[in-house]
Amino acid sequence: MKIGIPKEIKNNENRVGMTPAGVFALKKHNHTVYVQSTAGEGSGFLDKDYEEVGAIILPTIEEVYASSEMIVKVKEPIVSEYDLIQEDQVIFTYFHFASSEELTKAMIRRKAICIAYETVEDEDGTLPLLTPMSEVAGRMAIQQGAKYLEKPIKGRGILLGGVPGVAPGKVLILGAGVVGVQAAKMAAGLGASVTIMDINMKRLRYLNDVLPNHVVTAFSNEYSIRQHIKTHDLIIGGVLVKGGKAPKLITRDMLKEMKPGTVIVDVAVDQGGCFETTRPTTHQDPTYIIDDVVHYCVANMPGAVPYTSTLALTNVTLNYVLKIANLGWREACNIDKTLEKGLNIVKGEIVYEELLHAFEA
Template sequence: MIVGTVKEIKNHEYRVGLTPESVHELTAHGHRVLVETRAGDGIGAGDDLYVKAGAEIIATAAEIFATADMIVKVKEPQAAERAMLRSGQILYTYLHLAPDPDQTRDLIASGATCVAYETVTDASGGLPLLKPMSQVAGRMAIQAGATALEKAHGGRGVLLGGVPGVLPAKVAVIGGGVVGFNAAQMAAGLGADVTILDRSPEVLEKLGMYFEARAKTRFSNKANLADCVADADLVIGAVLIPGAAAPKLVTADMLKTMKKGAVLVDVAIDQGGCFETSHPTTHADPTYVVDDVVHYCVANMPGAVARTSTYALNNVTLPHALRIAELGWKEALRRDVHLRAGLNIWDGKVTYQAVAEDLGLPYTPAEDAVA
């Protein structure tokens, strides 16, 4: 199979779909790999390293889209990239379609077979291709929130961990999954006063056992959520419904109860955001203020630590890429029900139910695609 990876063009996105090591694995299995020139600059991997791994360096993304059987990326294709996709081509990347009708419409029109990292599952019910980026984003959320709390960045002027004689910042983490756990871990490690909210008693029990006295847990209902948001200096939005748009848990009315200069970090922004007042921002202009509350809603947070993120991502995406290249997408998905869960678009049809429901589109089961 001819596998291609291109330089990411989303604002301040420095990750790359394939590392030189991943290219070496693919070429060792007899596949031809095309890499756009300078695609790996953001992770410190020059063209020479890709050539040494067996890749062919290609001058433009257009040439790769025109030639490759499978495109391996990191972020969802931008409009210019979507226009270059063709019928029957495999797109293997993050998509986050539920809050993005324009992208969904373009991918349907392209006729491409689109496998989304974020909906691939595993035997334990987890999302293994999303997990490493959720770990990165959860940890980064605390770094970003701590910076936004500084007075020079519009915040309250509060140090997250406080100092002897002065209370630490209060951090509310909404959601106790991978993002929430990693955010709480970082915040507690810095000495903040941390509360984690979740609706699952089992999750709350596990978090309580792990953190003991270093973080508090509360059941996430409307009253408890409103209380924690009003009391917090920093709120981390870490909720996820796989493949679906995130629920708007923090309302515009709740903002009016918050402290002036408090900070919201919406890690769920890729799926539309879990704060009613959220809209996507970029690393170039990461924050905005609504009702004196600072909002940080960068849609590709892990792109800022591109080397760590790219290698963590390739560790989990490469095995599936190899399987698709070896067997073809249809046979690979037929054999692996968990990889099949990643199929979001096929032959002009939406094959992931949550996406179809959120966007009001007809749904075709992925099983039909591999039949």
């Protein structure tokens, strides 16, 4: 199969769809791999690194799309890429369709085979291709939140870990999935006082056993959230609805209950966000302030640490890329039900149930 790796062109997106090691594995199976020139530079991989393992370097994104049967990316195609996508071409990437009706309609028009990393799902309900980026984003949420709590950036002026004689900052985490647990670990490691909320009591019991004693679990409901936001300095939104829009757990009126300078980080921004006031931001302009609350809603957080993120992503995507390349998308999905759940749009038809209802009024 002819496989293309274009350069990511979303704002400050420095990741790349595949490492040279991934290209090496594809070449061993006699596939042709086209890599756009400089596609890997942001992640620390040079054109010569790809050439040494057998990739063909093409100068433009147009040539990569035109030459390839399958495109392997990181982020969803943006407007300038829509018309480059060919009918029946396999696009394997993070799509997050539920957050963009425009993207969804564009992919329907292009009649491509859209396989979304974020909905590839194991039998136990885990999301193997979303997990590594959720791990990165969860940890980064605390790293970024701690920075934006600083007073020069309009935060409360709080050091999360505190110092002897001064209480640590308080972190509230909504959602006890991968993002929430990684955020809790990072916040606890800094010495912060941490509360993690979820509606799954089985999950909360497990976390109560394995997380440090200064991480407190709490059952999530609107009343409880309203009480907790009054006293916490950093709030992380990490609730995921597989393939659908995230629930709005913090509404606009709730911002007035927070202390001025509170920081909220919405890791679910790719799925529409956990906060009513969420709107996607970029690494170039990451924050905005509403009612004295600092919002950090960068839609590609792991793109800021591209070396780590690209390695972590290729670790989990490569086997699926190989399966599609070796067997074709249809046969690969027939024999691998985990991969089959990644099918979102096929030749102009939405085939992922949650997406069918994403844009209903």
